[in-house]
Amino acid sequence: MKSIFYFFIVIYALSLHAETLTISTGFNENGAKLLKTLTQEAFDRVGIELDFQKLPNKRSLVNVNNGIYDGEAARIWTINKVYPNLLPIAPNIHTIDMVLVSKKNKQVNSLSDLKKHTIGVVRGVKIAKVLAQKYKAHKIIQARNCKTLIMMLNDDRIDFIIISKIGMLTDLRGVKNQTLYVKHIKEFKVYMQLHKKHKDLIPAFEKVFLSIQEDGTYQKYYDAHIEEIMSSFTNSLKVVEYD
Secondary structure, eight states: OHHHHHHHHHHHHHHTSOSEEEEEEOSOHHHHHHHHHHHHHHHHHHTOEEEEEEOOHHHHHHHHHTTSSSEEEEEOGGGGGTSTTEEEOSSOSEEEEEEEEEOGGGOOSOGGGGGGSEEEEETTOHHHHHHHHHTTOSEEEEESSHHHHHHHHHTTSOSEEEEEHHHHHHHTTTOOSEEEEEEEEEEEEEEEEEEGGGGGGHHHHHHHHHHHHHTTHHHHHHHHHHHHHHTTOOTTEEEEEEO
8 A cells, every 4th residue: 555655656746847857967078978878767767858967067066056957967975065955866876986096116005105105186076185185195286187197107296196997997098008007995975966846756766776776777887888988998008906
């Protein structure tokens, strides 16, 4: 009886909303591509049309918080401490894998060793900067993208790079004659956020995001995305992961 009541509540909630919701993201091009695929899957299962927009990082949050757009594709759970009109939906839509990148002669066994070194991060990637500060880096240098940081790494202007794994792989397209050593350091779960005016849709999206995780759809899309990026690598580029 409860399941039937829940079904009709969800149907009623869906009927109250416009046929199309606009969801934005501040992720870069390749991160946005994966998020759009995952968000589209969720919207198809819920039965709502999706308008997906890519915006500068902060503008995406501001527009959703102000109700200009209906939701944000992927943010940390506690983002509503800063943007109070955003409501997170569990489970997470995506997991960001943050990694430490170096040349072979600069590998580390303990992250506490980073306090002796200069760390490079991509400008605007707050998570990377926060991690560098957490590990008490001797110095933090910001650059436009990972390719620029790789050049700085090769010139010994920095010792390590902190970046998301997908962000690193995306920026390495076309890089030649390079071997990089990569150490996993932390995972961050990110969640689709809806503006509070759509709070009655949260149960429907919670159900579909759970099913996307449980039926293997998330892993399928993630693996395909990584494979697409890796297929563009030249044979002279090697990425070696270590513990």
